Amino acid sequence: MKQFKIGTSWIRGVVGNGLTAELVTDFACAYGTYVGGREVVLARDTRASSPMLGAAALAGLLSTGCDVADAGVCPTPAAQYLVRSRRAGGGIAVTGSHNAAGWNALKFIDEEGALLNSVRGEALLDLYHLGEHTKASWDRLGKRKEAAGYVDAYLADTVGRLSVAAIRAAKFRVAVDLVNGTAAVAIREFLGFLGCEPILINAEMDRDFAHDPAPNARNMRQLEALLGHIRADAGFAVNTDVDRVGIVTEKGVALSEESTFPLVADHVLAGGGAVAVTNLSTSMMVDRVAERHGARIVRTKIGEGNVIFRAINEDAVLAGEGSGGVALMPVSRAFDGFLTMALVLEAMAAGGRPISDLAGRLPAFLMKKGEIPCSPDRVYHVLEEFRGFYRCEEVDLTDGIRVTWPGHWIHVRASNTEPILRVIVEGEDPERVERDFADTLFRVNTVVHGKS
Amino acid sequence: MSRIASLKISVSGVRGIVGQSLTPQLVTAFAAAFGSYAGRGPVLVGSDTRPSRHMVMPAVAAGLMSTGAEVVDLGICPVPSIQYMVAKTRAFGGIAVTASHNPIEWNALKFIGPKGLFLNQYRAEEVLDIYHQGEFRRVRDGEVRSVRRERGAFAAHLEGILKHIDREAIARRGFRVMVDCVNGAGAVATPELLAALGCRATVMHTSVDEPFPHCPEPIAENLQELVRTAREAEVDIAFAQDADADRLAIVSAKRGAIGEEYTVALAVKQVLKRVKAPVVVNLSTTQLVEDIAAAAGVEVQRTKVGEINVTERLLAVNGAVGGEGTGGAIIPAIHPCRDSFAAMATVLQLLAEEERSLEEIIDGLPRYAIVKRKAACPPERVFRVLRRIEETLGDGAAVDRSDGVRLTWERKWLHVRSSNTEPIMRVVAEAPGEDEARRLADKALVELKRCAE
Numbered sequence A: 001m002k003q004f005k006i007g008t009s010w011i012r013g014v015v016g017n018g019l020t021a022e023l024v025t026d027f028a029c030a031y032g033t034y035v036g037g038r039e040v041v042l043a044r045d046t047r048a049s050s051p052m053l054g055a056a057a058l059a060g061l062l063s064t065g066c067d068v069a070d071a072g073v074c075p076t077p078a079a080q081y082l083v084r085s086r087r088a089g090g091g092i093a094v095t096g097s098h099n100a101a102g103w104n105a106l107k108f109i110d111e112e113g114a115l116l117n118s119v120r121g122e123a124l125l126d127l128y129h130l131g132e133h134t135k136a137s138w139d140r141l142g143k144r145k146e147a148a149g150y151v152d153a154y155l156a157d158t159v160g161r162l163s164v165a166a167i168r169a170a171k172f173r174v175a176v177d178l179v180n181g182t183a184a185v186a187i188r189e190f191l192g193f194l195g196c197e198p199i200l201i202n203a204e205m206d207r208d209f210a211h212d213p214a215p216n217a218r219n220m221r222q223l224e225a226l227l228g229h230i231r232a233d234a235g236f237a238v239n240t241d242v243d244r245v246g247i248v249t250e251k252g253v254a255l256s257e258e259s260t261f262p263l264v265a266d267h268v269l270a271g272g273g274a275v276a277v278t279n280l281s282t283s284m285m286v287d288r289v290a291e292r293h294g295a296r297i298v299r300t301k302i303g304e305g306n307v308i309f310r311a312i313n314e315d316a317v318l319a320g321e322g323s324g325g326v327a328l329m330p331v332s333r334a335f336d337g338f339l340t341m342a343l344v345l346e347a348m349a350a351g352g353r354p355i356s357d358l359a360g361r362l363p364a365f366l367m368k369k370g371e372i373p374c375s376p377d378r379v380y381h382v383l384e385e386f387r388g389f390y391r392c393e394e395v396d397l398t399d400g401i402r403v404t405w406p407g408h409w410i411h412v413r414a415s416n417t418e419p420i421l422r423v424i425v426e427g428e429d430p431e432r433v434e435r436d437f438a439d440t441l442f443r444v445n446t447v448v449h450g451k452s
Numbered sequence B: 001m002s003r004i005a006s007l008k009i010s011v012s013g014v015r016g017i018v019g020q021s022l023t024p025q026l027v028t029a030f031a032a033a034f035g036s037y038a039g040r041g042p043v044l045v046g047s048d049t050r051p052s053r054h055m056v057m058p059a060v061a062a063g064l065m066s067t068g069a070e071v072v073d074l075g076i077c078p079v080p081s082i083q084y085m086v087a088k089t090r091a092f093g094g095i096a097v098t099a100s101h102n103p104i105e106w107n108a109l110k111f112i113g114p115k116g117l118f119l120n121q122y123r124a125e126e127v128l129d130i131y132h133q134g135e136f137r138r139v140r141d142g143e144v145r146s147v148r149r150e151r152g153a154f155a156a157h158l159e160g161i162l163k164h165i166d167r168e169a170i171a172r173r174g175f176r177v178m179v180d181c182v183n184g185a186g187a188v189a190t191p192e193l194l195a196a197l198g199c200r201a202t203v204m205h206t207s208v209d210e211p212f213p214h215c216p217e218p219i220a221e222n223l224q225e226l227v228r229t230a231r232e233a234e235v236d237i238a239f240a241q242d243a244d245a246d247r248l249a250i251v252s253a254k255r256g257a258i259g260e261e262y263t264v265a266l267a268v269k270q271v272l273k274r275v276k277a278p279v280v281v282n283l284s285t286t287q288l289v290e291d292i293a294a295a296a297g298v299e300v301q302r303t304k305v306g307e308i309n310v311t312e313r314l315l316a317v318n319g320a321v322g323g324e325g326t327g328g329a330i331i332p333a334i335h336p337c338r339d340s341f342a343a344m345a346t347v348l349q350l351l352a353e354e355e356r357s358l359e360e361i362i363d364g365l366p367r368y369a370i371v372k373r374k375a376a377c378p379p380e381r382v383f384r385v386l387r388r389i390e391e392t393l394g395d396g397a398a399v400d401r402s403d404g405v406r407l408t409w410e411r412k413w414l415h416v417r418s419s420n421t422e423p424i425m426r427v428v429a430e431a432p433g434e435d436e437a438r439r440l441a442d443k444a445l446v447e448l449k450r451c452a453e
Helices: A021-034 A050-063 A076-085 A118-130 A151-157 A164-170 A187-193 A217-229 A257-271 A285-293 A304-313 A337-351 A355-360 A376-387 A430-448 B024-038 B053-066 B079-088 B121-133 B153-162 B167-173 B190-196 B224-233 B261-271 B288-296 B307-316 B340-354 B358-363 B379-393 B434-452
Strands: A004-006 A010-015 A040-044 A068-073 A090-094 A103-109 A144-146 A173-177 A197-201 A234-238 A245-248 A275-279 A296-300 A318-320 A326-328 A366-373 A394-396 A401-405 A408-414 A420-427 B007-010 B013-017 B043-047 B071-076 B093-097 B106-112 B176-180 B200-204 B237-241 B248-252 B279-282 B300-303 B321-324 B328-331 B335-338 B369-376 B398-400 B405-409 B412-418 B424-431
Touching: A010 A021, A021 A050, A021 A090, A021 A103, A021 A118, A021 B024, A021 B053, A040 A050, A040 A076, A050 A068, A050 A090, A050 A103, A050 B024, A050 B053, A068 A076, A076 A090, A076 A103, A076 A151, A076 A337, A118 A304, A151 A187, A164 A337, A173 A187, A173 A217, A173 A337, A187 A197, A187 A337, A197 A217, A217 A234, A217 A245, A234 A337, A245 A257, A245 A337, A257 A275, A257 A285, A257 A318, A257 A326, A257 A337, A257 A355, A275 A285, A275 A304, A285 A296, A296 A304, A304 A318, A304 A326, A326 A337, A337 A355, A366 A430, A376 A401, A376 A408, A376 A420, A376 A430, A408 A430, A420 A430, B007 B121, B013 B024, B024 B043, B024 B053, B024 B093, B024 B106, B024 B121, B043 B053, B043 B079, B053 B071, B053 B093, B053 B106, B071 B079, B079 B093, B079 B106, B079 B153, B079 B335, B079 B340, B153 B190, B153 B340, B167 B340, B176 B190, B176 B224, B190 B200, B190 B340, B200 B224, B224 B237, B224 B248, B237 B340, B248 B261, B248 B340, B248 B358, B261 B288, B261 B321, B261 B328, B261 B340, B261 B358, B279 B288, B279 B307, B288 B300, B300 B307, B307 B321, B307 B328, B307 B335, B328 B340, B340 B358, B369 B434, B379 B405, B379 B412, B379 B434, B412 B434, B424 B434
Parallel strands: A040 A068, A040 A090, A068 A144, A173 A197, A173 A234, A275 A296, A275 A318, B043 B071, B043 B093, B176 B200, B176 B237, B279 B300, B279 B321
Antiparallel strands: A004 A010, A010 A103, A090 A103, A234 A245, A318 A326, A366 A420, A394 A401, A401 A408, A408 A420, B007 B013, B013 B106, B093 B106, B237 B248, B321 B328, B328 B335, B369 B424, B398 B405, B405 B412, B412 B424
């Protein structure tokens, strides 16, 4: 079966089996038509197929008459910054992001530097399906421009808006696992800017990924081992295009990827009265943190485009997801790994406390995540039937089914990337979580296999 | 109709108008088809100077890379240099991004196979079949190979040419030479060649980022500026290249544009001095080559129009020299392809050895007038047109039906065929006198139009 999926603000697939050069060309033509001939920023990650898909995107964009500002190997949040700073019409990032080797994707960036929201994503998709792209004549084709040399301006305009002096004064030693991704183009400048001493691993951009690039605890073992042996104030793991961050404490303990957002929120929301936006599958740690500061949490469908769009509409100060992506809304509309790392360092510097202490302040819940294979044509049937189990409780149908009780919730939804159903259960009572997790898996499995 | 006519997919490659038919989708898919055919490559990719190369080249690279082929990017590069490099580096093949002599809004892909020869009909059909089947070879992320940049193609090609040329003899004469590179791929190479041959050279239109100053086909009507400047400067000889530098026309300071047929004729004259082996030209080439070959005591063989047809015959019969009357001289010892640089060097050596002026050499050859016409013709009428031409005009002629129809009389011939690259029919007539040639061509044109309508 072909592995390919179209999302709100991206297309994603297995290279050579679903995601092809021709498909990327088509989408680039649709996107060039969508932005109406304005400049488009093009970025790519370090995957072997990214230059190939990047070339296809370049050809497609130029053919519609869009000039292309080619940022080369570039983190997605930096590309999002470039779209704004160049006043471009949009951007395309060729990156498999957190997906395993073998996958790749295009992320579509709007003129404000956010990933396309669902309205814009649908407009793009309509153009793609219509297939009638703008065709520029030979003298009106777009031109490719170099967009290198952006790192200093990007850091100054994003990270530079935090309390840099306080971070510099702390003289942190910071270990970063770059997973051989795009972070390498800016990590030394970033840590230098903040006066941190860098300890970098997997920093070669021309190598295969050292491990799966999603910055979760399972993939941070190398970083844990490193911090177990050498002294550092914090360890960070980023994914290929640096929109997600995972944290390892100074004691060499990897935190769950769910901890990044609440940990930053505990620092940013401290002012009080603010709004933060997250998705339905994110840990309720952030709800407790928000309560602590009198802030409000709004939940949306999964996906950076959806979360950021809602955050704009709610005038939120912070947006984030349990996968490790965080956006500081007044500064940028991107899940930005650099900014996220800087915010964690700022929190450490502000409180004068080690990161293990900050992590210790987070409420402790048990969260269980599971997945059940389910062919795409069965998903809605399964969800529909599964809904029948929960007549009385508070059911949210924004994205799959989320059932919430005080201090406890279950979320079952279709994956955005694979033909699977994801099951998440979280709560204060570990026994209840284990029990509900087992029950839910059993129930979903039963429905999937048609035995009721 | 204009939409249909703006795209031509044939064994010569795929050619279209940018902004209409030559889309990045089409280019990527064709490159993927060629990549599926080429295996792991390497595939050498180069372009002429058309502005649309900036869009077409990445589409070619993406298509090839998606099949796991190794791509070597030669940048702006004359087609004969791409062909030479494919052979020299034992690459699988190449893709030339060039619409050759077509106007600037066109672009095209030409497929080059092993040994640097264009794909012959059977190989080209295999690629077309893969394209139409749409099932391209796909590789996984980790198997996509990065593009290698190579900028030394012409240097290697020049070295290859100079091995077969008497540099000293040419340099001693210090020829005053003028060349019109039409801002094409020749611009990156021609000055180097002329410097190596010790010529006092004036090379015009070498700005590769500027549009063509005139239509890039090196025929008399496009060479007026060169004729005028060459006359004013009183150069020994002037040349004009097309956009991808495979074709060459010769201009005389005193006689003007003498016709692109003389390129092959003079190259044949020079090469046959040393090599006594057959000459191969296409059916539309001047009969001057027969006279020159007869004087040298070798035979002339004629093939269908199309570089690969001439080349394959040249290689099969171990021919000395040949080419196409449109200005494409082929000297197999250097490399069996149409090569404006090899032709320029060879003609200059002829001038050096003869110790006569270009005009004197031409005056020493029989004089023919060649007339070329073209007319639109619906594909379904082509066969009827050819039959009609043969029936009405074929009296007393030897008939050759291998490529359209060619009628040959004593010192006179007529060739009518459908173009490989455009939806038109071409008429070529040659006779000792201008009037006679024109009459013959016009008669054919009348019959053609009558049948086509």
